[in-house]
Amino acid sequence: MSDKLTDMLEYYRTQSELSDPGDFDYLYEGLPDDIPSLIKAVQNVILHFFWVYTDQNYGISLKDIASTGRDPNEEHNLRKISDRLAKFVAIKDEPIIVPRELIERTVGNCRDFSLLLISILRHKGIPARERSGAASYLHPPPKKFFEDHFVCEYWNEEEQKWFLVDAQIDDFQRKAMKVTLDTCDVPRDEFLGAGLSWTKIREGRIAPEQIGVGPFLGEKFARYKLIQDLASINKIEVMAWEHWGIWSSSEELTPELYEMMDKLAQDIANSGDPEIFFKLKELFENDKRFKVPDNYEYNTANFDY
Template identity: 30%
Template sequence: MDWTRQTRFSDPGRHHDRLGELPCDVPAINAAVRNLTVHYRASGIDFPPDRLAEIDTRWVSRMLDLDQERFAGVPLDAPRPEAERLVGCCRDVALLAVSALRAHSVPARTRVGFAGYLMPDYHADHVIAEYHDGSRWIGTDPDVGVEVVELTPAGLQTAAQTWRAMRRGEIDPSAYGAGPGQEIGGPWMIQHYLMLELAHRMGDELLLWDIFGQGIPFADREWSELPAELPEDLTHLDEIADLLLAADAGDEAAERKLEVRYTEDPRLHPGPAVRCVSPRGAHYDVALT
């Protein structure tokens, strides 16, 4: 896959030149995209419903449209008041950084998993950016200002790494999720994030609450109503995790197999639509066009 090319999600559309005006420097791009967004929950700001709806903005082009509606003609790296920024989450910051890097022809992609550096003794669900410096992939977290994060258990544990460790009984899945004491987490979330990692790897940088393919059962019910155990037949997900890890290790054949599996197996890809189960309380179908 050509990681310098924009996807339908990362494409900035009419804002391409504005992204190109940012310095081709990872710390500077991180600072700029962090200045464009505010976290819907971690900020502590009580956003009204119309502003909270911004968390469901999938497309970088629309994110930048919203920014320009408020800050017409203002450079992307000029300071913005926190409460007036795009309401989003780590996925949005990472995707904006990836879009900016691709606008500079730098190979870049999002990585989905669980961060071990945000909360003590807990792996919080997280998305970071990753770019290629000509010799290797380097993880960078624009959301919290950590410039380089290695993809290890101490940094970002990818969903595939987490899945394999869970299946081998090496981790406590209750220590993985939205945060200590929150019901959103555990085995079902690890399964969902494995599917999200695959989708993002294939250029479908979906929202973290987009349900697709095999998906999570009872998508329109509370998380606490999910079955206590995962389904028994998960061989296909074990295979996907193994392929993701092999591809990360540089196995080009594994990368090609992932593309074939993603294209041909309806359990693994979003198809023409997803079910958005937004944390703002809205559940609805979205056509990915």
């Protein structure tokens, strides 16, 4: 193993400010080591906000959760894992490995499922990072649409490669969306990282209307995701609605900027290569178009329910 690969993996073994469980690391005691079991543990902590928007899916809704005195929007906007675990314990002071009722779980989204798994893996000394992109399997076939999504990427020491893991998809969602793929080894043509998303749109291999979320489709969406994934690679595990720098600018992309974004997309798609990873790290830390501003305050997303 090269020195640079060793250094890159060591970087991802350590917690970030956002993934650090803080005083709640004791909740990770007794957790299993295999990925399928860890996914089950993560799902015992979090309910996806939109899947409980009404009671038509799991039999409980955000209104039911609010009726207990909790604020679903507050939980949905929790950025740090330590804050989510504090809420988890406040709801019911029991370990993660103890199964709990749906209404006793915190409210989050795909990013939060991913970050909690990342936090647990890093706690176990396993290199892991967040990836921002788009998934094809969130819509039942035959519709082919790549929806905004986050997954976990971890280093498998035995196989000496990175694996994509979707910690959100439980048995109910698998059936509802007719998901047949292995969520412990998501194919990279089913979850498109931000780099590949941008490249495929630019090359006309994906139509603009086939990828995005809400009004953010095609190139506009992929530009947004590129900055998010660059941040995630640098252990700023962004929430789904965070943005700054070149994304927040109203500046239209010039031919020179397109060339730069095309190269950035290529590098992000190949960020498992240590040489490219360290180049992206330097770019993120020093280029004002991409680095987190000194006065940055993350925005929240609140919904009526």
